[in-house]
Amino acid sequence: MNHHLRRRLAESITALERGDISVLSAFDSPSLSHIIGLTGSPGVGKSCLTSAIVTELRARGRTVAVIAIDPSSPTTGGSLLGDRLRMGKHRSDAAVYIRSIASRGHLGGASSSTPLVLSLLERAGFDTILVETVGVGQSETEIRHLADTMVWMTAPGLGDDIQAAKAGVLEVADVLVVNKSDLQGADETAEQLRSALHQAPAVGVGQWQPEVVCTSAVDESGVSEFLDVLDRHLAAEGADARRALREKRFGQVVVELSLDQLRERILTAAKPDGRPLVECIVNRLARGEMELGDAVAHVVEAVTR
Ligand code: GDP
Numbered sequence: 001m002n003h004h005l006r007r008r009l010a011e012s013i014t015a016l017e018r019g020d021i022s023v024l025s026a027f028d029s030p031s032l033s034h035i036i037g038l039t040g041s042p043g044v045g046k047s048c049l050t051s052a053i054v055t056e057l058r059a060r061g062r063t064v065a066v067i068a069i070d071p072s073s074p075t076t077g078g079s080l081l082g083d084r085l086r087m088g089k090h091r092s093d094a095a096v097y098i099r100s101i102a103s104r105g106h107l108g109g110a111s112s113s114t115p116l117v118l119s120l121l122e123r124a125g126f127d128t129i130l131v132e133t134v135g136v137g138q139s140e141t142e143i144r145h146l147a148d149t150m151v152w153m154t155a156p157g158l159g160d161d162i163q164a165a166k167a168g169v170l171e172v173a174d175v176l177v178v179n180k181s182d183l184q185g186a187d188e189t190a191e192q193l194r195s196a197l198h199q200a201p202a203v204g205v206g207q208w209q210p211e212v213v214c215t216s217a218v219d220e221s222g223v224s225e226f227l228d229v230l231d232r233h234l235a236a237e238g239a240d241a242r243r244a245l246r247e248k249r250f251g252q253v254v255v256e257l258s259l260d261q262l263r264e265r266i267l268t269a270a271k272p273d274g275r276p277l278v279e280c281i282v283n284r285l286a287r288g289e290m291e292l293g294d295a296v297a298h299v300v301e302a303v304t305r
Pocket of ligand 1: 040041042043044045046047048049179180181182183215216217218219
């Protein structure tokens, strides 16, 4: 990837964050990327392991994009994860693109531009897209619906994490990673997770049973095995399920965007004193609190009176 493409990507992502999807059509690779969601508590080693995985992916000849979802507000400028990643040794590698994005986008307020950014990077032809997010709150839930493979990470000695895993993570993670396996207690943590998985009802896609892998981002042990597991999961998931995931993801985005554009048009058409009412109706429609038919009737009334 040359400097020119890198700049086009950066500009396109900024445009997407503004809600301008026209930039998508400038990229047209038909191949699907392996989209991997990576989540876990702060400090378990997500950034370090991401860097190690990127090294391994590059050794296997794959291009890779890393998206760090920053849960802080857009105004703080995405400093939490992305900047640390950007500092790394991959900075000068032309086949690696790294970017952090704020989890709060501009589309309809609470929604995020993440699905659009993933579509863009996929259309730009990246073999692998890693989406890294702190394991708290909304952005994590969102990624689960966007990724082919969902990875949850922990490290030895985090009892809270194991409890959290039992409470729900096991139902959504395809691969569980115990990082910092160079430290004591990694094997025990892995065993606890395996036995929790054993007790949990099978929820995997098709024949897939979630797997536990031990890695160390420090001595890079287990990283190659981890990547083998990711590849196996991708193969198990199948192309049909992955295409369906993409259609659903894009469908949601289009609904959100058209509501945004609809809002703009109606507001332009409405007389000044009718605009607050129109705004309110479209917001309720977007939140699913109002039927489309009712909304249209109210809007017509507000625009014409
Ligand atoms: P994140 O918050 O999950 O992204 O975690 P970081 O990647 O920033 O790592 C947090 C801390 O754990 C840093 O001080 C790392 O050097 C350290 N760390 C990360 N991976 C490992 C590992 O495999 N072994 C050990 N011993 N330390 C690690």
